[in-house]
Structures are given as structure tokens and as C-alpha cells.
Amino acid sequence: MKGYIPAEKIEEVKTKANIVDIVSEYITLKKTGRNFVGLCPFHREKTPSFTVNPEKQIFYCFGCGEGGNAISFLMKLNNVSFPESVRHLAAKLGITIPVRQMSEGEKRFLSEKEKFSRINQMAAERFRKNLSSDMGEVARDYLKKRGIDDSVVRSFGLGYSPEGWRRLKDYFSSMGIPLELVRKAGLVITNDNGQSYDRFRGRLIFPIVDLNGNIVAFGGRGIGKEEPKYLNSPESPVYIKGNTLYGLYQTKGEISKKNNAIIVEGYLDLLSLWSVGTRNVVATLGTALTRNQVELIRRFTRNVSIIFDPDEAGRSAVERSLKLFLEEEMHARVVILPEGYDPDDYVRKFGREALENVIVQSPPMVDYYIEKIIGGDNTLEENVDSVKDSISFIRNISNLVQRNLFIKRVSEKLGIDQGLMKDEVNKARVGSQKFARQGESPKKETEKVDIVELSLIHMVIEYPDRIPVVVNEKIFGYFLSNGLREVGEALIESLNRGEIKNISDVMNDLPDSSIKEELLKLAMVERPFNREVIDRVLDDTIKKIRLKWYKKRRKSIQGELIRAQRMGDTGLCERLVMEKGRLLKEEKMLQA
Ligand SMILES: [Zn+2]
Numbered sequence: 001m002k003g004y005i006p007a008e009k010i011e012e013v014k015t016k017a018n019i020v021d022i023v024s025e026y027i028t029l030k031k032t033g034r035n036f037v038g039l040c041p042f043h044r045e046k047t048p049s050f051t052v053n054p055e056k057q058i059f060y061c062f063g064c065g066e067g068g069n070a071i072s073f074l075m076k077l078n079n080v081s082f083p084e085s086v087r088h089l090a091a092k093l094g095i096t097i098p099v100r101q102m103s104e105g106e107k108r109f110l111s112e113k114e115k116f117s118r119i120n121q122m123a124a125e126r127f128r129k130n131l132s133s134d135m136g137e138v139a140r141d142y143l144k145k146r147g148i149d150d151s152v153v154r155s156f157g158l159g160y161s162p163e164g165w166r167r168l169k170d171y172f173s174s175m176g177i178p179l180e181l182v183r184k185a186g187l188v189i190t191n192d193n194g195q196s197y198d199r200f201r202g203r204l205i206f207p208i209v210d211l212n213g214n215i216v217a218f219g220g221r222g223i224g225k226e227e228p229k230y231l232n233s234p235e236s237p238v239y240i241k242g243n244t245l246y247g248l249y250q251t252k253g254e255i256s257k258k259n260n261a262i263i264v265e266g267y268l269d270l271l272s273l274w275s276v277g278t279r280n281v282v283a284t285l286g287t288a289l290t291r292n293q294v295e296l297i298r299r300f301t302r303n304v305s306i307i308f309d310p311d312e313a314g315r316s317a318v319e320r321s322l323k324l325f326l327e328e329e330m331h332a333r334v335v336i337l338p339e340g341y342d343p344d345d346y347v348r349k350f351g352r353e354a355l356e357n358v359i360v361q362s363p364p365m366v367d368y369y370i371e372k373i374i375g376g377d378n379t380l381e382e383n384v385d386s387v388k389d390s391i392s393f394i395r396n397i398s399n400l401v402q403r404n405l406f407i408k409r410v411s412e413k414l415g416i417d418q419g420l421m422k423d424e425v426n427k428a429r430v431g432s433q434k435f436a437r438q439g440e441s442p443k444k445e446t447e448k449v450d451i452v453e454l455s456l457i458h459m460v461i462e463y464p465d466r467i468p469v470v471v472n473e474k475i476f477g478y479f480l481s482n483g484l485r486e487v488g489e490a491l492i493e494s495l496n497r498g499e500i501k502n503i504s505d506v507m508n509d510l511p512d513s514s515i516k517e518e519l520l521k522l523a524m525v526e527r528p529f530n531r532e533v534i535d536r537v538l539d540d541t542i543k544k545i546r547l548k549w550y551k552k553r554r555k556s557i558q559g560e561l562i563r564a565q566r567m568g569d570t571g572l573c574e575r576l577v578m579e580k581g582r583l584l585k586e587e588k589m590l591q592a
Pocket residue numbers: 040041042043050061062063064065066
């Protein structure tokens with residue numbers, strides 16, 4: 001697979017890729033000293049331990065131990081192969097990788113995911129062309145009426161699927177794309193009679209883009225009398241409902257900058273807000289917020305403002321999302337618009353400032369919960385139910401401060417003793433805790449790595465110009481750890497091939513192991529030795545490694561000697577005694 005991207009292109013991608021920029025597309029990073037930190041996308045965590053070192057172009061998570069360079073970051077995050085990750089980066093960096101160099105065999109290797117992305121890309125282009133053509137007039141008029149201008153259309157790649165049953169189907173067949181693939185991508189439907197036709201007809205089209213910028217699905221809104229009003233792509237190998245948020249790809253930068261995300265329900269709500277300049281918005285695509293979606297937002301901010309329809313369905317959707325926000329330790333405000341308004345209507349009628357005011361003044365979720373969920377004047381019986389409900393709600397709040405705040409406010413509201421409420425919550429928590437912990441992925445089991453040998457490897461990785469020194473000393477032969485010896489030998493080999501590797505390359509070539517983890521960990525902290533003292537430290541370390549080897553060797557010779565004596569093998573005894581003497585002499589010389 002690796003073969004079909006020319007080596008110099010891979011090099012170019014590696015040189016031009018900036019790991020901080022790349023990782024920032026997926027999580028918010030904050031600078032701390034020389035490194036950047038953020039919440040790890042590979043395991044659930046509350047405090048950032050995911051660390052990026054811009055100087056060395058590597059990342060390492062102190063929580064779960066994932067680490068590597070920009071290419072392996074994308075491989076792990078997107079679960080893609082090396083060439084896919086390289087090509088993805090190349091596209092971002094504007095580096096063209098010749099596609100024609102692929103042989104037919106290699107083309108077949110193209111992953112399914114990539115095939116669907118291309119089909120969706122082709123469909124999106126088709127939809128866009130339709131929108132700007134004569135056929136698209138009705139859709140353009142509609143957008144104009146909704147106050148959505150050309151720049152928004154371009155930013156979100158909006159399109160149009162005109163009336164007609166086979167436009168897209170015929171287009172794909174004229175391009176030689178198998179119908180089966182187009183159907184799997186959800187663009188064509190086949191009915192029971194075996195007839196195939198376009199899924200989207202007479203609709204405004206909203207491409208749904210994942211964080212990599214790949215179109216994974218489409219949303220369609222009828223602009224005539226089409227039923228249903230909204231129609232989405234079905235799930236496909238690239239699209240899982242509840243794993244994507246509409247607009248996040250375009251708005252993540254603003255969300256990160258403002259450190260707040262406004263959550264709306266529909267495409268048009270998002271586009272209206274974007275049009276008036278409120279750009280830290282995502283849309284849930286009409287379903288209740290899922291944990292995966294909350295985790296996606298959480299990569300960029302922990303503050304959300306959720307706007308919802310004030311009907312019963314909306315209310316219970318909010319209650320469900322509150323639970324998620326509390327579990328994920330996010331701060332949520334619940335924005336309630338005046339009866340009959342959705343964000344789109346509201347912002348068009350009153351403008352951006354009015355909406356942003358409503359958002360700023362909206363209650364934090366604890367207030368919302370108490371007012372709307374527990375409610376006003378209750379009967380005693382209703383209060384008992386409310387206590388029960390709120391205990392099962394509060395027990396899931398993982399943050400102690402938040403939990404106590406809820407306990408205080410709820411007990412005040414219901415007029416019950418705070419201490420009593422706390423006891424009840426704690427009792428309920430004991431039962432649920434085992435459960436809650438399962439979500440956290442614990443640090444991987446790591447085998448112990450020899451610190452001295454490891455630090456020698458670390459030194460020559462940081463100072464590749466010292467590799468000849470360790471080659472001369474043949475020090476890797478004295479390593480007691482096989483794994484580390486292999487790493488050392490690989491370094492020498494690459495030197496012999498004339499490639500002095502940088503740490504990012506070395507990391508990428510290592511298989512996932514505790515050695516790799518330890519090396520990454522070391523690489524993340526300040527160099528423990530500067531250039532002036534490196535030779536001395538290197539000498540010391542080499543000596544330590546040798547001494548350790550002698551000590552171990554002596555011990556094992558001692559063992560052999562005892563065995564030989566027991567067996568009465570005098571010849572062997574003699575040889576071993578001599579060997580032991582020689583080792584001792586060498587050891588003494590070393591220590592001198
Ligand atoms: Zn992690």
C-alpha cells in the first residue's frame with residue numbers, strides 16, 4: 001500500500017505538516033510552556049493529558065499512552081491506513097499526489113470509506129451545479145427568502161436536487177460508477193420491483209461533513225410540498241447517525257475561539273445564525289443529542305448553550321442532554337426562545353444582538369432543571385416523586401461541586417433537609433459507581449522498561465550526531481532489554497543507510513509498545529541534558545549500562561560455577577573461574 005505514494009511526496013507531507021495545526025482541527029489545544037495540551041480524543045478524560053510537542057512534531061497522551069506523529073495521529077483518529085492518512089494530509093497542505101501512478105491492483109485496495117467519500121463528493125458537485133443552473137432558480141429564490149446569501153451557500157456547499165427520478169442515478173452510471181455503490185451511499189433507492197431512483201428529488205441539499213472535511217451524508221429540505229419536509233441520507237459505511245454534528249467542520253475554529261458552542265436543531269437555524277455573524281454553532285440534525293456528539297463538541301469547548309423548541313419533545317430532549325453534559329462535566333445553558341420562535345425566525349426578526357443577549361441571559365442548567373423539570377407548586381405526592389427523580393438525576397453528576405450545587409438547590413426548592421438529600425444521593429451513587437467507571441479507559445498495562453538503557457536511546461534520538469559514538473562503543477550489545485536493543489540497532493541501521501532520523505520518524509517506525517510510550521513521554525519533557533554536557537552524560541550512561549551488564553554476567557557465571565561444581569566438572573569450573581576473574585578485572589577498570 002505504502003508503495004503507491006512516491007517517497008518524496010511522503011517526505012514533503014511530513015516536512016510541511018504542522019502537528020499543532022492538524023491536531024487543532026480535532027481538539028482545542030492550549031499552549032503550556034513548550035508544549036500544547038488538550039483533552040485526549042482517544043480516551044475519555046476530564047483534565048487534559050494529551051500533549052503535543054511542536055518542536056519535535058510528536059504527540060503523546062499521558063492518560064492512555066497513545067502517541068506518534070501527525071500521520072499516525074490521523075491514522076488512529078480516523079482508523080485509516082498509512083497512505084490514506086498521508087493523502088488526507090497532502091490534500092490539506094495542497095500537495096498533489098499523482099493518482100495515476102496507482103496500478104489497477106492498488107486501486108482495488110482503496111478502502112470502502114474512501115470510495116463513499118468520492119461518490120459523495122461527486123454527488124455534492126452535481127448538486128452544487130444544479131443550484132447555480134437554470135433548474136436551481138426555485139431553490140435560489142427560497143434561499144434568498146430565508147436570507148441565506150451566496151457566501152453561505154459556498155461555505156457550506158449547498159446544492160439542489162431538481163424534480164426527477166433518475167438524474168443522479170443516470171449521472172453516476174454515465175461515469176461508470178456501479179449502482180450498488182451509489183445505493184450503499186444512500187443516494188439511490190431500489191424498490192421492491194427492482195426499480196432504482198434518486199433519493200433526493202426537489203430538495204435543497206445540505207452536505208454533512210465530518211471533521212476531516214469528507215462529505216459523509218446529505219440532508220435534503222423540500223422546498224415545495226415534498227413530504228417529509230426533511231430527509232437525510234440513511235446510515236452508510238461512512239455515516240452513523242449521532243456521530244456527526246452539522247456545521248462543526250466549518251464552525252469548530254470559532255467554537256474554540258469563543259470557547260462556547262451554540263447547539264441548534266436544524267440546518268437552517270445554523271445557517272441563519274452564521275449569516276448574521278454568530279458562527280460558533282452546531283446543529284444536531286434533528287435527533288436528540290448523543291454522547292458521541294457531546295464528546296465531539298467537548299474537544300473544542302466545555303461551554304454550550306442549547307437552544308431548543310419549547311414543546312414537550314424539546315423539553316425531554318433537553319433533559320436527556322443535560323444528563324450527558326453533567327456526566328461529561330460540561331457547562332450548559334438552556335436557551336428558551338419566546339413561544340413560537342425558532343432560532344431562524346428569531347434572529348431574522350430581532351437580529352443577532354438580541355439573540356446573543358437571550359443566550360447570555362439564559363439560565364445555567366441547574367436553574368433550568370429546577371424550574372422546568374421539578375416545576376412550581378407541587379402537591380406533597382408530586383414532591384415525593386420529584387425527590388426520587390432528582391436523586392436518580394443527581395447521582396450521575398460526576399463533579400462533586402456540581403453535585404453539591406444541585407443537592408443544595410433541589411433541597412431548597414422541595415423544602416427538604418440538605419443533609420438527608422445528600423445521604424440519599426450518596427447511597428444511590430454507590431450502586432451506580434461501578435457502572436460509571438467502566439466508561440473511563442484506564443491506562444494500558446505497561447511492562448517495565450529499563451530506565452538507563454531507555455535514556456541512552458533517548459539521548460541519541462535527541463542528538464543523532466552522537467550515534468557514531470554509541471556505534472564505536474558497541475553499547476547496544478550490552479543492553480539487557482531485547483526491545484531496546486532492537487530500537488538501538490534500528491537507529492544504527494538507519495544511520496548506515498544515510499538517514500539520520502528525527503524523533504518523529506523514529507516514533508512512527510516503532511511498533512506500539514511500552515518502549516515507544518516511554519520514549520514519547522521522555523520526548524515531551526524538557527531535554528534533561530543540554531549540548532554542553534551531553535558527552536559527559538552519554539559517557540556516564542554508557543558506563544552504567546556496561547557495569548550493569550557485568551554485574552548480571554558475573555551473577556550468571558556464579559550460578560553456572562555452582563552447577564559445574566555440583567556435577568564435578570573440574571574443566572568447566574576452571575574455565576568459569578578464569579572468565580569470572582577476567583570480568584572482574586574489566587569491571588574494576590571500568591569503575592576506575
Ligand atoms: Zn489519551
